[in-house]
Amino acid sequence: MLITGRTLRSLPVLAVAALLSVQLLAPYATAQETGRTVSVGTGEPGYAVNLFGPGEVTVNAGATVTFENPWFEPHTVTFYGDTEPLAPSDPTAPVPTNPGEVVEYDGTSFLNSGFLFEDPFQVTFPDEGEFPFVCIIHPGMAGTITVVAADEDVPSQAELDAEAEAIFAQALDGLKTTAGALAAQPISEQANADGTSTWSTAVVGGLFGPSDVQQFFPASIDVGVGDTVVWESTVPTPHTVTFPAGPPPFPEDMMDPLAEETFLAASGPNDAFGGSGFVHSGVIGLDWPAGQSYEVTFTAPGTYQYICLLHADQAMVGVVNVSADDDDAEAQATPTAPATPAPGPAPTGNAGLDGSGGGNMVGMLAVGALVLLTGIAAVAARRRTAR
Structure with a gap:
């Protein structure tokens, strides 16, 4: 490359531009790194685990939480905010409030994924606080997103995944024990x-x-x-x-x-x-x-x-x-299966x-x-x- 006087005069401008680019991209990178994914239930043939994995999640302010349903059982991810809860049979339970959108949520309004199947549900939390959520159609299936300051340490995705795996394995063991007891009942x-x-x-x-x-x-x-x-x-x-x-x-x-x-x-x-x-x-x-x-x-x-x-x-x-x-x-x-296989989709x-x-x-x-x-x-x- 030929270095000219014009090139030298341009270097400070290029340096400033590069610095600004890094500063502008930094918040995006941080948000990406601090985003977390929550599994909405799981299952295997004959069993549906109706639990969030995990249910208690701590993230930094500004993080986006992605909710994904890996199994065939329908679920909702519902934040009631200041509104009244719905009954599991309410006809509006399957209907999303903001279909296809990444929603920024402040904890005051009603926010519902609708029935969550293949497409994930994403929520961004700009403010610190606690934000409880439920599955409308499965009473007892609940969790909380706790949002802390952007510079605080939070559990990694790997830690959340390990916790979810343990939760789901315990539930599958319990389901299979229940199935064994039901199978043993005489007709x-x-x-x-x-x-x-x-x-x-x-x-x-x-x-x-x-x-x-x-x-x-x-x-x-x-x-x-x-x-x-x-x-x-x-x-x-x-x-x-x-x-x-x-x-x-x-x-x-x-x-x-x-x-x-x-x-x-x-x-x-x-x-x-x-x-x-x-x-x-x-x-x-x-x-x-x-x-x-x-x-x-x-x-x-x-x-x-x-x-x-x-x-x-x-x-x-x-x-x-x-x-x-x-x-x-x-x-x-x-x-009934004597042991709990790894959670996964049904073969067919x-x-x-x-x-x-x-x-x-x-x-x-x-x-x-x-x-x-x-x-x-x-x-x-x-x-x-x-x-």
Whole structure:
């Protein structure tokens, strides 16, 4: 390079420009370095961990926190601020207040991610303070962002990840212990006057803290033609007992989570099933529209697979084997894993029920349908725009 007088005269200007560039970029670099990521639940086939990982997070003022959901179970990240809490079944729960935006939050307004699936939810905290947040649809799933001065030391992302891993591993161990206890419960047989039997109670789902066992117990039951099976759900998590029309793979549009008839209406109080037609419980569980129990009488021999429409992506599947000979009838226990595998996505995403092997998210709770039915007016009444 040829050094000229003009070049020498330009050096102070270039030096100042370089210095200004460093100073201007420094806050951006700091914000990037102090940003943190929080896992919104996790799970594996048959289990949904409804906890934030971790729930207590300390960041510097100006940091952006990214919330990511790695599993199929829907969640919200909701900051109530000065507003009143929503019920889990509120039709506005799945609706984001600021879709697609990185929101700067001061702690006073209502801020909601809506149902969080593939896209992350990002919130920037410019001010020091404590900012509690919850998942609306999973009571007990809560956390707090604590914001401290920009020059204070805060836990690294690696430390947060290690804490989250420990939290999730403990929850999965507890869920599997719960599943083992549910699987060990006997299912009773009551003889009917006509020679058939009523089998009860098959269990739909289970709880460990705020987290869910997404399974039927027993997973497989052998009954005779004319026998009746009674399913019961005593947990607040919504579930369905659904025998789709025809054998698997089941058509994807049949499992549309926004279909009113799928989530709000039972096909009958005491249904009969012989391998054809759509037989469905509606949404059952504590405080859900179709009550807590559902029964089906089986009219023809065969092997019939049924699903929870809300949690098919999490492999919530059961089987009823109907024999022409009632002497073959018995309840089979649900096998449970002896150890907790590393959390990760289900191998098919939907238990292969629609034949796609993909992650079609049918775990949209019944409130998803209610949003469309209620309309935008109800949503607008609750929305608050975060500053």
